[in-house]
Amino acid sequence: MYEKEMNREEWDINVAKELWGLNHSIRGSIITVDEEGYLVISLGEQKIRVKNLLEKHGFDVAYIRVLPLIERAIRTVYEAFTELAKVHGFKGSLQPVFPMKVNPIEVVIDAIWRYGEKYKWGFNTGSLGELELLSKYLEKGGRILIYDGVVSDSVMKILVRFKENGWRVIIDVESEHDLDILSKYPEFEIGLRIKPLFRPGGKWAHSAGLEGKFGLTVNTLVKLREEYKWIEERGRLLHIHPGSQIYKWSDMEAFINEVYNIFTQLQSHGFPSIEIVDLGGGLAYPYLDTRDGTIESPDYGLIEYFNHILKIFSRLEKHPTLVYEGGRYIVSAHRILVAKVVDIRPYSTEQAQSLRSAQVEDFLSNVRSIDDLKKLVNEYKKYIHKSKQVHQYTLEERELAEDVVSKVRDELLAKIYELVRNKPSQIESVINDPLLYKLVTSPSKRYILNFSIFADIPDSVLVNQYFQAVPAQRLNEKPDVLAVLGDLTCDSMGEINEYISHVKTPLEASDWFTKMDLRLMLIPGRRLKLGGVPLHLPIKGENYYIAILDTGAYQDPLAMKHNLIYGAPEIILDEKDGEVEVKIIEKNGKYL
Numbered sequence: 001m002y003e004k005e006m007n008r009e010e011w012d013i014n015v016a017k018e019l020w021g022l023n024h025s026i027r028g029s030i031i032t033v034d035e036e037g038y039l040v041i042s043l044g045e046q047k048i049r050v051k052n053l054l055e056k057h058g059f060d061v062a063y064i065r066v067l068p069l070i071e072r073a074i075r076t077v078y079e080a081f082t083e084l085a086k087v088h089g090f091k092g093s094l095q096p097v098f099p100m101k102v103n104p105i106e107v108v109i110d111a112i113w114r115y116g117e118k119y120k121w122g123f124n125t126g127s128l129g130e131l132e133l134l135s136k137y138l139e140k141g142g143r144i145l146i147y148d149g150v151v152s153d154s155v156m157k158i159l160v161r162f163k164e165n166g167w168r169v170i171i172d173v174e175s176e177h178d179l180d181i182l183s184k185y186p187e188f189e190i191g192l193r194i195k196p197l198f199r200p201g202g203k204w205a206h207s208a209g210l211e212g213k214f215g216l217t218v219n220t221l222v223k224l225r226e227e228y229k230w231i232e233e234r235g236r237l238l239h240i241h242p243g244s245q246i247y248k249w250s251d252m253e254a255f256i257n258e259v260y261n262i263f264t265q266l267q268s269h270g271f272p273s274i275e276i277v278d279l280g281g282g283l284a285y286p287y288l289d290t291r292d293g294t295i296e297s298p299d300y301g302l303i304e305y306f307n308h309i310l311k312i313f314s315r316l317e318k319h320p321t322l323v324y325e326g327g328r329y330i331v332s333a334h335r336i337l338v339a340k341v342v343d344i345r346p347y348s349t350e351q352a353q354s355l356r357s358a359q360v361e362d363f364l365s366n367v368r369s370i371d372d373l374k375k376l377v378n379e380y381k382k383y384i385h386k387s388k389q390v391h392q393y394t395l396e397e398r399e400l401a402e403d404v405v406s407k408v409r410d411e412l413l414a415k416i417y418e419l420v421r422n423k424p425s426q427i428e429s430v431i432n433d434p435l436l437y438k439l440v441t442s443p444s445k446r447y448i449l450n451f452s453i454f455a456d457i458p459d460s461v462l463v464n465q466y467f468q469a470v471p472a473q474r475l476n477e478k479p480d481v482l483a484v485l486g487d488l489t490c491d492s493m494g495e496i497n498e499y500i501s502h503v504k505t506p507l508e509a510s511d512w513f514t515k516m517d518l519r520l521m522l523i524p525g526r527r528l529k530l531g532g533v534p535l536h537l538p539i540k541g542e543n544y545y546i547a548i549l550d551t552g553a554y555q556d557p558l559a560m561k562h563n564l565i566y567g568a569p570e571i572i573l574d575e576k577d578g579e580v581e582v583k584i585i586e587k588n589g590k591y592l
């Protein structure tokens with residue numbers, strides 16, 4: 001199963017960066033590759049190898065938290081806003097807040113607090129638990145806190161303390177219940193959380209629209225105003241959230257336009273005290289940075305986002321304060337999950353040993369083109385279907401059937417490789433035929449990793465979230481196989497079996513395929529969905545690690561304890577006075 005010895009084929013690091021998603025506008029300068037093909041974290045003068053970090057501490061699984069990536073994200077947001085404000089002559093200010101739901105763990109909140117000091121980064125909280133955690137900073141005061149959870153007397157008790165300690169506290173109103181409670185606390189400013197009519201696409205589309213879970217419809221607000229007249233005076237903030245990860249610019253643009261419209265309408269219809277506009281989150285994070293307008297890869301970025309907001313809000317006579325409430329954009333890049341490969345299994349039937357290859361070669365001898373091959377594949381498919389109907393095989397017959405299946409599959413793949421290598425344009429017929437496409441992008445291996453998808457990257461099962469997988473070593477070598485990544489849980493959903501390849505560099509057709517199992521892993525200039533991750537076959541005894549990137553948003557708080565596998569140790573990297581500081585948090589993780 002493992003390679004017996006090093007059988008390396010040199011591979012251009014720039015191609016590796018494209019294949020494994022390391023050319024990235026947010027993390028690309030920090031999470032990168034060194035000259036020897038190791039995945040490194042580059043901070044200041046230091047290049048820290050991910051593999052060395054895990055080996056040094058004896059971890060088979062760990063979260064590496066690169067806190068400077070949070071600092072960079074905060075700074076980038078602030079600077080982009082400030083620059084574009086100058087361009088548009090915008091005189092209002094930016095009030096950034098971090099939505100704690102995105103990652104409320106102490107180390108992250110602490111990083112936001114420290115790095116956000118300069119910009120007075122505030123917080124958006126939605127629960128008693130989040131408020132309790134934030135209480136650590138209560139006495140430091142001086143920041144803004146927007147509360148948008150359900151209001152209760154116990155919540156108000158804590159919020160009173162924040163206010164007494166010099167925080168600016170604004171409480172969102174979403175119902176009559178909230179207003180009843182807030183009537184008892186006249187000292188608090190309130191926010192009007194309004195449902196947008198517009199429903200963008202994406203996995204969180206149901207956050208918006210009239211049926212969305214959050215906020216008031218305008219007609220409810222108008223009705224409530226009759227009874228609770230004071231909201232006109234106390235209403236300071238308009239809050240509208242479009243849902244997370246809005247990946248199409250046209251959707252985001254339409255949302256921003258709607259917020260602008262609601263703001264101007266409310267101001268002229270009895271809510272003149274509203275001076276702050278909170279456009280919620282939604283700024284999409286590029287899990288792939290190819291800008292193709294897919295859920296993994298938004299077709300816009302921070303610049304387009306602020307440019308449009310500032311352009312339209314600067315039309316007003318009096319410019320409001322604008323709240324930036326994105327979280328995904330701020331913390332996604334900072335957490336890398338790294339796990340060691342602990343076992344390698346064949347994905348399906350193994351390569352036949354007993355079958356004479358001449359039999360299959362005869363079978364394929366008349367194939368001269370992909371069209372000939374297609375006919376043959378259909379025959380093959382019928383054969384497989386028929387073989388699945390037979391339940392009374394002897395062991396020998398079963399073995400033979402499996403041998404035939406794998407042998408034919410492998411010979412077909414070799415034939416496709418040969419045909420495409422000789423005439424690269426034939427790849428079109430392969431990828432346009434669903435059966436051949438599936439065959440040629442199917443995995444041959446199942447790598448078992450010391451991790452749990454449910455504990456470490458739960459969104460992979462909850463919302464089919466795409467996370468970039470990348471080997472921590474040998475990035476300067478051509479990959480050997482396509483492999484599914486299986487976790488330690490007993491659950492068949494505990495697998496990563498989709499990979500998006502998007503390589504632009506022109507390459508010879510022979511380099512479009514993996515080295516050992518001859519699977520298609522790229523076509524220059526094309527986006528391809530593969531059935532597995534392009535990986536190397538570890539050499540016996542080699543510690544082969546795989547890093548899963550961009551896991552810093554939502555994954556920590558959503559973690560599950562399936563099979564009681566959870567609690568990875570953490571390696572926290574920070575910068576202090578130009579030096580890299582490494583802190584380890586051991587956890588009694590129940591992995592292998």
Ligand SMILES: Cc1ncc(COP(=O)(O)O)c(C=O)c1O
Pocket residue numbers: 099102124148241243244245280281282283284325326327328329
């Ligand atoms: C009110 C509110 N603000 C901000 C966010 C964070 O948005 P994002 O995930 O786009 O960073 C969310 C999450 O959906 C939210 O509900």
